[in-house]
Every structure is written in structure tokens, then in C-alpha cells.
Amino acid sequence: MTNHWIDLKNSDSIFIIGCNPAENHPISFKWIEEAMDNGGKLIVVDPRYTRSASKADIYAQVRPGTDIAFLGGMINYALQNRLIHEEYVRDYTNATFLVGEKYDFKDGMFCAFDDKEKSYDLKSWAYETAGDGKPKRDLTMNNPRSVFQLLKNHYSRYNVEMVCSITGTKKEDYLKVVQNFCATGRPDKAGTILYAMGITQSTHGTQNVRAVAMLQMLLGNIGIAGGGVNALRGESNVQGSTDYGLLFHMLPGYLKSPEFDNVDLKAYVEKWTPKTTDTKSVNWWGNTPKYLTSLLKAWYGDNATAANDFCYSYLPKRMGNYAYNKILEKMGKGELEGLVCMGMNPAVGGPDSGHARTALGTLKWLVTVDLWETETSIFWKRPGVNPKDIQTEVFMLPAASSVEKEGSISNSGRWAQWRYKAVEPLGKSMSDLWIIDQFYKRMKALYTKEKGVFPEPITKLAWNYGTGHEPDVHMVAKEINGYFTRDVTVVEKDKTLEFKAGDQVPAFKYLMDDGSTVSGCWIYSGSYTKEGNLMARRDESDPTGLGLFPKWSWCWPVNRRIIYNRASVNQAGEPFNPKRIVIAWDATEKKWKGDVPDGPWPPMKDDKEGKYPFIMLPEGHARLYALDLKDGPFPEHYEPVESPASNLMSKVQNNPAVKIPKNVSSDLAKFPFIGTTYRMTEHWQTGGMTRSLPWLNELVPDMFVEISESLAKQKGIKKGDKVRVTTERGSIEAVTLITARLKPFNVEGKMIEQIGMPWHFGYAGLSTGDSANMLTPTVGCANTSIPEFKAFLCNLEKGGNKA
Amino acid sequence: MGMTRRQFLQGGALAATGIALSGTPGEANADAPVTRIKGLKASTTICPYCAVGCGLLVHTKEGKVINIEGDPKHPINQGSLCSKGSSLFQVAVNDRRLQKVMYRAPGSDKFEEKPWDWALDRIALRMKETRDKTFKTTELNKKDNKEYVVNRTDGMAFFGGAGLDNEECYLWSKFSRAMGVGQLEHQARL
Numbered sequence: 001m002t003n004h005w006i007d008l009k010n011s012d013s014i015f016i017i018g019c020n021p022a023e024n025h026p027i028s029f030k031w032i033e034e035a036m037d038n039g040g041k042l043i044v045v046d047p048r049y050t051r052s053a054s055k056a057d058i059y060a061q062v063r064p065g066t067d068i069a070f071l072g073g074m075i076n077y078a079l080q081n082r083l084i085h086e087e088y089v090r091d092y093t094n095a096t097f098l099v100g101e102k103y104d105f106k107d108g109m110f111c112a113f114d115d116k117e118k119s120y121d122l123k124s125w126a127y128e129t130a131g132d133g134k135p136k137r138d139l140t141m142n143n144p145r146s147v148f149q150l151l152k153n154h155y156s157r158y159n160v161e162m163v164c165s166i167t168g169t170k171k172e173d174y175l176k177v178v179q180n181f182c183a184t185g186r187p188d189k190a191g192t193i194l195y196a197m198g199i200t201q202s203t204h205g206t207q208n209v210r211a212v213a214m215l216q217m218l219l220g221n222i223g224i225a226g227g228g229v230n231a232l233r234g235e236s237n238v239q240g241s242t243d244y245g246l247l248f249h250m251l252p253g254y255l256k257s258p259e260f261d262n263v264d265l266k267a268y269v270e271k272w273t274p275k276t277t278d279t280k281s282v283n284w285w286g287n288t289p290k291y292l293t294s295l296l297k298a299w300y301g302d303n304a305t306a307a308n309d310f311c312y313s314y315l316p317k318r319m320g321n322y323a324y325n326k327i328l329e330k331m332g333k334g335e336l337e338g339l340v341c342m343g344m345n346p347a348v349g350g351p352d353s354g355h356a357r358t359a360l361g362t363l364k365w366l367v368t369v370d371l372w373e374t375e376t377s378i379f380w381k382r383p384g385v386n387p388k389d390i391q392t393e394v395f396m397l398p399a400a401s402s403v404e405k406e407g408s409i410s411n412s413g414r415w416a417q418w419r420y421k422a423v424e425p426l427g428k429s430m431s432d433l434w435i436i437d438q439f440y441k442r443m444k445a446l447y448t449k450e451k452g453v454f455p456e457p458i459t460k461l462a463w464n465y466g467t468g469h470e471p472d473v474h475m476v477a478k479e480i481n482g483y484f485t486r487d488v489t490v491v492e493k494d495k496t497l498e499f500k501a502g503d504q505v506p507a508f509k510y511l512m513d514d515g516s517t518v519s520g521c522w523i524y525s526g527s528y529t530k531e532g533n534l535m536a537r538r539d540e541s542d543p544t545g546l547g548l549f550p551k552w553s554w555c556w557p558v559n560r561r562i563i564y565n566r567a568s569v570n571q572a573g574e575p576f577n578p579k580r581i582v583i584a585w586d587a588t589e590k591k592w593k594g595d596v597p598d599g600p601w602p603p604m605k606d607d608k609e610g611k612y613p614f615i616m617l618p619e620g621h622a623r624l625y626a627l628d629l630k631d632g633p634f635p636e637h638y639e640p641v642e643s644p645a646s647n648l649m650s651k652v653q654n655n656p657a658v659k660i661p662k663n664v665s666s667d668l669a670k671f672p673f674i675g676t677t678y679r680m681t682e683h684w685q686t687g688g689m690t691r692s693l694p695w696l697n698e699l700v701p702d703m704f705v706e707i708s709e710s711l712a713k714q715k716g717i718k719k720g721d722k723v724r725v726t727t728e729r730g731s732i733e734a735v736t737l738i739t740a741r742l743k744p745f746n747v748e749g750k751m752i753e754q755i756g757m758p759w760h761f762g763y764a765g766l767s768t769g770d771s772a773n774m775l776t777p778t779v780g781c782a783n784t785s786i787p788e789f790k791a792f793l794c795n796l797e798k799g800g801n802k803a
Numbered sequence: 804m805g806m807t808r809r810q811f812l813q814g815g816a817l818a819a820t821g822i823a824l825s826g827t828p829g830e831a832n833a834d835a836p837v838t839r840i841k842g843l844k845a846s847t848t849i850c851p852y853c854a855v856g857c858g859l860l861v862h863t864k865e866g867k868v869i870n871i872e873g874d875p876k877h878p879i880n881q882g883s884l885c886s887k888g889s890s891l892f893q894v895a896v897n898d899r900r901l902q903k904v905m906y907r908a909p910g911s912d913k914f915e916e917k918p919w920d921w922a923l924d925r926i927a928l929r930m931k932e933t934r935d936k937t938f939k940t941t942e943l944n945k946k947d948n949k950e951y952v953v954n955r956t957d958g959m960a961f962f963g964g965a966g967l968d969n970e971e972c973y974l975w976s977k978f979s980r981a982m983g984v985g986q987l988e989h990q991a992r993l
Contacts, residue, residue, distance in 0.1 A: 005855055005879050026885035027855050201993075233854035237972070238965035238991055244972035246964070246989040252976055257985070260944060260951040299977055316955035316983045319942050324992040327960045335957070336986075337933040342963030342975060349993055365929040369963075371900055380907060387912040393929070395922050396914065398901035401894050402851040403861050403868065407968030409849055411856025411879075416969060420846040422861035423868055423895070427902020428919065432964070432971040438919075440978050442927035452931060453938040454954060454983070461981045476970040520973050538847075540876060549878045682886050684852050685990075689966075692900075693893040699886060766899060786992060 002228035002563050003192065004413025004555070006547035009034040010226030010580050013191040015043045015181050018067060018198025018208070019232045022051035024679050025412075028232070029055070031547075035226070043177050045070065045169075046198065047676060048706070048756055049741040058180060060173040063745045064676045064754070065202055065640030065791035066166050069649065071211035072637060073163030074178050076155040078218050083182040085220025088576070090139060091604070092567050092613055093217045094621040095148035098128040098136040103633070105154060108650025110632045118659055125633050127619075133277040135619060147625040151214075154634045157649065166637060166648050168745035185219040187576040190226030196234060197679075201790045203658045206783035207635035210626060214635070217622045223567030223598075223613065225546050225580040233412040234679065236402075240410035243556070244521055248322035251315075252521035255292055258312075260319040265312040268292065274618040281620035282599055282611050290511045294519040298479055301462030306515055314457035323785035324350060325778050331359040340367040342432060343399065347375035347382075348686035348762040351787040352663070353773040354730045357382060360392065367395045369435055374688050375762040375771070382763050399432055400425035407433070407473050408527075408535045410556070416527055417553040418536035434470035437463075474533065478504060481528040482511060482519025504529045507558050523556045534559070546580060548595055560596040566604075566613035567622075573603030631657040631782040640791035641779045642666050642728075644674060644752045657782035664777050664792075665728040671793035673711075674745065674754040675727065677772045683760035691765035703734045703761040703769025707796065708742040711753040717798050725755060725775060727794045732770035755796055759789070843869055847877075851894070851966065852887040855879060859891060868895040930982070933958040938983060960986035 008014060008031035021028045033055075036042055044056040053059045062070050078084050089095045102124040104111040112124035127135035128145065141148035160178075164171050184191030193216060199208040213222070213229045221227035233239050245252040255272070262268035273288040296310035304310040320326075328346065330336055332355055339360070346356045360366060360379045368377040373396070375382065380390040404425040410416045425431060440463055447455035465471030482505040490497040490510060499510075508525035511517045519525050527535050539551035548561040555561055562568070565582045569575050573585025573592075583594040585603050592600070604610040612620025625633045638655045639647050641664050647653050654660065665671060682700040683690040690696045705725055707717070717723060721736045734757065744751040759776075761769030775794060780787045843862040848871075850857045858877025862870040871892040875882035894900075904922045905914040937958025941950045961979045964972070979987040 025853050025855050027857050027880045027883055027888075030880070030883060235965035235990055236849065236851045236854055236856070237967060237969065238989075239854055240969040241963075241965045241967060241972045241989050242991045244969065244976045246972055246976055246979075246987055247991060248985055248987055251980070252973065260942060260953050263952065299981070313952070313954065315980055316985045317951065317953040318955070318985050319944060319951070319953060322960075322986045322988070324962075324988045327986050327988060330957075331960070336960060337937065338929060338959035340959070340961045340963075342961070343966035344963035344989060346962060349990070364933070365926075367926055371894070373899075373901065381912065388910050391909040393909050394907035394914075395926055396901065396905040396907070397922065398903060398905075401900075403848050403871070403891070403895050405968070407970045409851075409856070409968055410854075411849075412854040413856070415856055417849045417856055417858075419848045419968070422844075422846045422848065422863050423866055426895075426900050428904065429900070429902055430919070432967050433974065436971060436974045436978055438923050439927070439930070440974075440981075442923055443930060443982070446927055446931050450931075453935045454940065457954070457981045457983060461977070471970075471974070473968075473970050476973060480970070480973055520977070524969070538876065540878060542878075547878070552878055684887055689852065689894065690887060690890075692897060693890050695890045695893055696886065784992070789993075 001230040001413050002222060003230055004415065004561055005411070006031055006549070007225060007562065008032050008192060009038070010190060010546060011035045011040050011192045012189045012226065013041050013043065013181050013184050015191060015193045016052055017045040017070070017193065017195055017212070019194050019196035020046065020050040020052045020678065021194060021232055022055060023681050024196070024234060025232050026681055041180055043181060045177060047754060058173070058176045060169050060177050061743060061745070063168040063747065064674055065643065065788070066637065067199060067202070067208045068204060068211050068635045069158065069163050069166040069637040070169065071215055072155050072158035072635065073160060073174070074182065074215055075211070075218060076158040077160070077178045078182045078185060078215070079152050079155065081182070083185040084218040085185045085187060087570065088220030088567065089148070089218055090141065091571055092622060093624050094619060095146065095151070095624055096137040096139050096141055097147050097619070097621070097625070098138060098143060098145045099147060099150060099625065100126050100128045105634070108636065108647070108652030109656060113656060118657055119630065120632070120657065122628060125627060151624055151634065162648065165748070166645070168747060182219065184221060187220060188579065190224050190577065190580065191219060191221050192227050192230055194230050194232055196232045198790055200781070200784070200786050201788060203641055203655045203779055203781055203788050204631065204635070204638055205781035205786050206629060207631060210629070211635040214624050217624055220576065222622065223562065223564035223582070224577060225562060225568070225582050228562070231412065235685065237409035239412055239414060240416070243410060243523060248318060252295060253291055253523045255288065255295065258315050258317045260317045262317065265309040268312065276618040278620065280604070280610060280612055281618060282615040283618045283620070284615045285618070289513040291508070291519070291522040293513040293515065294482060294511045294517045294522060297485065297515055297518040298482070298520040299462060300460060303460045303462070304515065310515065311460070321785065323780070325780055325785055325787060328356055328359055331362060334362040336362070337364040338366070339363055340369070341376055342369045345374040345376045345686040345688055347379050348771045348773060351773055351776040351778045351789060352729045353771050361390045363392045365393045365395070367397065369397045369399050369432060370688060371399055371401055372688050372692055373764050375686065375764045378764055397435060398427065398429035399435065400429045405431040405433065408477065413555065415553045415555045416524065416535040418533060431470060433473060437465070437471050477528045477533065479518065480520040480524050481505060482517055482525050484517055486516055488516050526558050527554045527556070544581070544594055546582065558596050560598065562595055564598060564613060565595050566598045569603065571603060571605040629783055631655055640788055641777060642671070642791065642793040644668055644793065645747045655782050658779060661777070661779055663728050664779060666793060668793070671727060671795050672752070673794050673796055674752055675725070675775060675792045675794035676754060676756055677759040677776065677789050678756060679760065680758050683758065685760065687760040687762055687765055690760065691767045694766065697767040701767050704737045704757070705734045705796070706737045706739055706742050706756040708744060708753060709738055709740055710744060712736070712738040715796065715798055721798060724797045724799060725757070725794050727775040727792055729777065730774040732772065732774050734770060755794060840870065847874055850884070850888045850891065857884060857888055859884070859888065868892065871895065930959065934982060954983055955985045956983045957986065959984060960988070963989050965990040
């Protein structure tokens, strides 16, 4: 989230698309209702009439996977009717930038596509630059090669009729959504967009997110109270686990994990440190060398020196894509020997889980660390298999629960909050911290004692977290924050600071690339300083009245509660909305008041020191036109890989940058219905944490599928009947729930039914049922590889016999 | 702010199952008389389910969890909880929780209990065998036909965990990279 949960109360229009907070983030609705009590409107756009929709002022139905058409039409409407926040767009986005001659878009394709590799040449989309290296700009935005004109031209095709024929939305509903939300383009109005997996789980998921962000840029809704681009994250610490780089492509703090051709630290820095010649641009990622060096110092301690590239060579280098789907594909072919699952359950949680379960059987060894038996830990005795045929050695380790250990977790609003240990771990269960520590210590002992391949990255790792039974979690947190490795004097404009070796770093601006600082995750620098553990703070004061609660816990970066907040003021530093001031420049004191600003520099119009607000981009301006996505600078509508419709926008049916696997089918004779998966209040994710809790099982005991009244009539199905749902991947049975909340979609004049199902069930736990992911396809987003769980084709038959 | 007691879920067929909002802060206090928590120790925690980050109070006695409820002082949830948050007690106190290390030998049809030491030593051996066998010092890039130093093992993958604490995530990330495991992935990819 650019903003945070309580900030929802500051919104004039809350636009929910691709999430269902009343169901999946129930307590957030407290703040949505507060906004509504203050006159704000709630818009819900969803394929289903959800619990969130039931509270909405405006509801519009949308066919799964057509969000770009829906949002593109909103972009078009805002542009055509001049509802945009023009000053914001001109000053703070790249609308004024000129695009190079090569860029072109025709018949659904951007220029420079290699059909064999299924990839574009991104260089052909570059800005046109002047002799000083800066992109050329036209502040009138009339130049036909300006981003503004290209954008206007691109989305002129997304008129209301076209959009509604694609999305199946009723025109009057669509207009209500568009008119209400686009009214937040006024400087004194705030609109927020909330999304989750309905937006990301798509073959064009990243472009869906971009369409959301672009609409918010045009309406001047980023950086302000009650605005923002807000991903509602679904797991208690999935924000933190992402921040700490538990993904193949990045290290902690969103630093890129090194690629094979980043042969040394210099080459890494050269490749991943963006440059600018514009002195008004902060270009924060220009600090990449400081953050990587401080990370290497945290990992290799005194062994990391300037002379040995701070042990950079110890880091594994990637060549290719190791996203979840790819790993499962390799595992299926028997190319992996071992797997460790720390609270993860691939037998239920990923797409095509039938394949995942078979793939687990190719492993030599499997370690699961969880509170419960999961489908993954007992995959070898799952229904329908003979354990004797499965040669995988399985270690099922019992983990402590969240109330049995101490540490922090980061919520969706980036608040890192401290949890305390209330009781000892149950039975012989142990904290994950202890388990990881044991893994490491035993590996180190083995590699110290015996010969082995390239032992240094293990034997020379800095791993000093006290002498207790388990690592001292405070020592780990302090290493993450970072400290000085030697005495350092820092001369600032108005003061000189002296730090001693071992002092905690006050914030990431003090991190250096010379080995004088350590920090395990630069974005958390400032969380545990000489003032102590700021994540544990419980001060209930709210001086601005906006709900920022600046002394409750700690939030990254540098406790800034609303990021990009320099875009909430005009070039002179005056708030666009005087009623909800996030930050304001005090000209007498020469400083910002309010939230922690996105940097201390004076307002942008200050000739000498003023800076652009979008500090994370080298050009300092938010990108209406993207330069680095694999599937185009502008989001373009393509159909989901399995779809009942042909693409009305162009002849290009699917995202051309996506490689399509074999086991998908859009044969409507075999699979006439749209299938979609979702989550619910009473269960959670793969069900491990809920299906063994009697209170929750009593609320929702069985796997079910939701169908419309019309489909029930057509198939002669009654409430509670068993049905079989089938896709190209597999088949499941479930209890039928017939509901008026689901309606068929109008697809090119034909009514196509939808089938909704939760994905929380499996064969382990107290309450069991078939897994919806037996049905879902492995194809994923061109940029992120996140699978297309939300839109696939299926068949449904009465009766419960599995195929 | 006052959480109005509106019918939160009118019209839904699942409405009967409800979202169990536990009421306004005032009510939470009224509902928590001194006698109910008398003699109990209280500590704060954050909900392990979704990422709203609601606060809870854990009441314990003699090392046992007696009660868990919403933290009325927490600015996000102000004492309220959903049905999952309200059920956290049954995570802490639940006879289905794993309490022992269990091992399943290849081809076996059952788990057997093992000591931690035995299992961890054996896991370390497996990890080392796989790492030593599959470690790639260099790899050929087909595009330019050159060998590059990669120092990586593709013989194992590490999955998880959005359910770990930050400090655990950090050590997991650090350990994975030290092992040369590039195939580190978790729930954020799904």
C-alpha cells in the first residue's frame, strides 16, 4: 500500500476492484465505513456480488480478466472529459516527456516484437533525449510524440460501448462508476483504489496494476491522504517476506539478485544503479551500491572487505527464471532432489496442484516446517496413491505459533509491529528462528569438518546472534537496521554527527559503500536505533488527525506513513487539499510539517535545491508510460489464456509476451463456463491455519462451488447437491451453493455462466475437501509469473464422481 | 470512531456464518470485566492471518493461554476482530498441533517420531549431499556461448514464508543465499 488501513477513512471515493475486503480483510471495513459515514462513496467492481459489493453505493459486474478494458475506459473517460488533475499530471508525471521515433503501436502489438522469443526489444520504447542526456519535454503536452498524446491516442479506442462489450458490464453501471471515481480528479478530492489477487493473478497482472496506478496519476490521487494504490495483502507478513527478498529475483530491500553477467561488484553496480543528469531528480536507487555493500557486510562481516569485493562472489548468480511455476515444472521432470517448505503448502497453494503432488514424489527428500500436518507433508499417503510407490524421505518439523515467539511482522500498510512471546512453544515445537539457526549451524559444522564444494559462503558467513538457546531476535533486528563498523564523522549542512563503531545507524541515509556500515535490509534502517526498538511503540497520539499514528509501531521507509507525499503539494509546497494536509512547507522555518516527507529538500520550484516528487525513478516523474515492462509501455487489453470471448480490441487474443503451456483449452464445447477462485472470511489460504479449528469449521465445513440460479435451473441442480467441476487440468467434487450473487456474463450477445469456488480445501486437517487448484492453469503474468487463478474455463456436471 | 452495529452482510447466503466483529471498544471493555481476567498475565500480539495487522491481547496463567481477544488500544482494529482473528485461541490451544518431529522413511506408509538432533543432522546431510552433487560453479549462456561463474545449486528449492516473522525471513534469506540456493520462492509469487 502507498497509504495504510486507517487512511481509508480520508477518502471521498473508495474504488474496490479485484479484492473483497469485507470478506478477506474484514476489519479494514471499519475504515471504509468511517469514510462512508463522512459522505464518501463505495464502488465495487467484481465478477461476483461479494460481501463488499453488498455494502457498495455502486456495484458493477466485470468478466474475469478484463480489468484493463474496464480501467482503460476510465482513463479514456477522464482524458476526454478533462477530469484529470492537470497540474499534477504536467508537473509530476512523465506526460510531458517525448518518446523516441521508434515507438509504435499497431493492431494490438507494440513495436519490436520477436515472435520466436515471445519478447519485445524494450530499447525501442525509450524517451527521446536531448544533448544533455535529459529526456526532451513539452510542457504544453501538445506534441504528438508526448506521452500525454500517445496515451490519449492509445485509450481513445477504449470507448464506453467497446469496453462494456468486452467486460459485460451494463453501460449505466459503468457510467456510474466512471463518473463517481473520476470526480476525484479535483485537487480537493481523494480517491483510493484497493486491489488484491483479482488484479495480480492474470497473464497481464502487472499491466492491470499499472492501469490502476495510471488512473491514480491522472486523477492526482497518489501521495495524498485518502488516495493511493493500495494492494491489500493477504498474509500477515507477506509484506515483510517480500521486503526480505524471499523471491528468486531479489535480495532484501528490493535489490536485484545478481545475474550471471554481473560478474563482479562493479558490474553489478553498473547494471543496477540507475543514472540521471537531471539535478532536480533525487534518483534514490542511485544509492544501490551503499545498500548492497551494507548487505554484504551484514552477511560476511569482517570477511567482507573492499579488496575482495565484499564477498560479492559468494552470492549465487541467476541465469533464467526460477519462479514458483518454473521450479514445479523442473521438479515434475525429476530435476530437483530436495525441497524445504517453511509454512508453505505447494500441494494446495499453487496452480495445477495435481501436478504439484506428483512432482513432490520425484524428490529424494522433503522438509516441512509447520504447525500442522499439511497436504504437502502427507502427500505420500494422499487419497489414491500407494505410499510404497513414493520414495521421498519426509521430515515433518513442528513449528511454534505466533504467540509462542517474539519478533516483528509488517502489515499491508508497511507498519512493522512487534509481537511478544506469551507462552513457551507447544510440546517439542520450535520457533522458525531456532530451526533456521540449526540448519545453518549444522551446515557450517559439516562444511568445516568435511570436504565439500565451495564451502566459503557457508563457513565465512557472519552469524552472531548471541549464545542463547535460539538466536537473540533483538540482535537480528539490530543487524537488519544496521550499525557502524568503525568510528564515523558525518558532516551535514547544519550539524556534525559523530558515530562510534557499533552504534546503530539512525536511518538509511547514513549507509555507505565503503564497508563502514552494516545493514541487512536497508528499507528497515531506522526501525531499531539508539532510541530502541521502534517497532514496539504503542503511543496512541495522532497529531494530524489523519490517522497517521506516527509513534505507533514503525513503518518503512523512515516511518513515512504515506509514500510519495511530496506529490500531495503543488510546486510551491502548498497542499492541493487544504482540508487533509499530509505535508506542507513552512517557509519561515524552512522545513516540512506533517508526515515524514519523501526527503528533506525544499519544494520543487526552489531553483537550487527543489526536487521532483517521484524519487524512486531516475526521471523523478511517475510513469504513465513505462520503460521496463516486458509487455508494453501502456496496458493493452488481451483475453485471459482460457476465455470464452475473442478479443474485440485487436486480433491479438492473448498477451503476446506470455508463453502458453499445452494443458490449456478454450474449447467451449468441452468447457462452457468461466471458473474463478477466491478466498473467504472463515478460512485462510491453503486451510492449514483454519481447517483444524473447530470454531471455523463449524462456520464453513465443506468445499463448495457457487453457481447462479439460472445455471442451477439449466442443470437441474438443487442446493447441497454434489457436483463435479472439470478443466483441462483435472476434476474436483464439491457441494453446490446456489446464489443470486452470481450472474452469467454477456459475452458477444451470449450469456456465459460463471462458477466460483474457494481454494482453501485439501485432504489434510480436521475438515477436508477437494482443492480448487486441481483445476487452475500454470500460465502466469508476463512480468511476475503470478498464475492466472482468476479466469479459466471449466465444465460442471451434476453428481460427484471424480473423473 | 464508533463502529456502527449495522447489518454488515445483508443479503449474502453466507450471512448466517457472519463476520464476527466483536463490537465497539466500549463494549469490549464492558464485556471484559476485571473478574474475567483477574490474575492473568496479558501480552500483546498481532494477528497471524491477513495483513490488516490487528492487535490482540493474549491472557495467560501458569504458562498456558487462557484467553485471546482484540486489543482495544490498537488504532487499526480498536478491539474488533473477524472470525479468524477471534479464533486465534484455537491455534494456541489445539490438540491437532504438531508437537513432535515426525519422520517418514522412503516407501514407508507411516510417520515415526524422531529426536530433533537426529532429524536435523540427517537434514543437514541431505542438504550437503545435494548441494555438493548439484553445485554449479559455472554455467553456459547459450546466447553468447560463454561460461559464467554462477556459484549456485539447482538441486534444491526453498519455499516460504509469508507466515514467518521479519527476523526469521531475514535469516532464511541469508541462509538460502549462503547455500547457493537461487530457487527461493514464497507465497508472494502466487
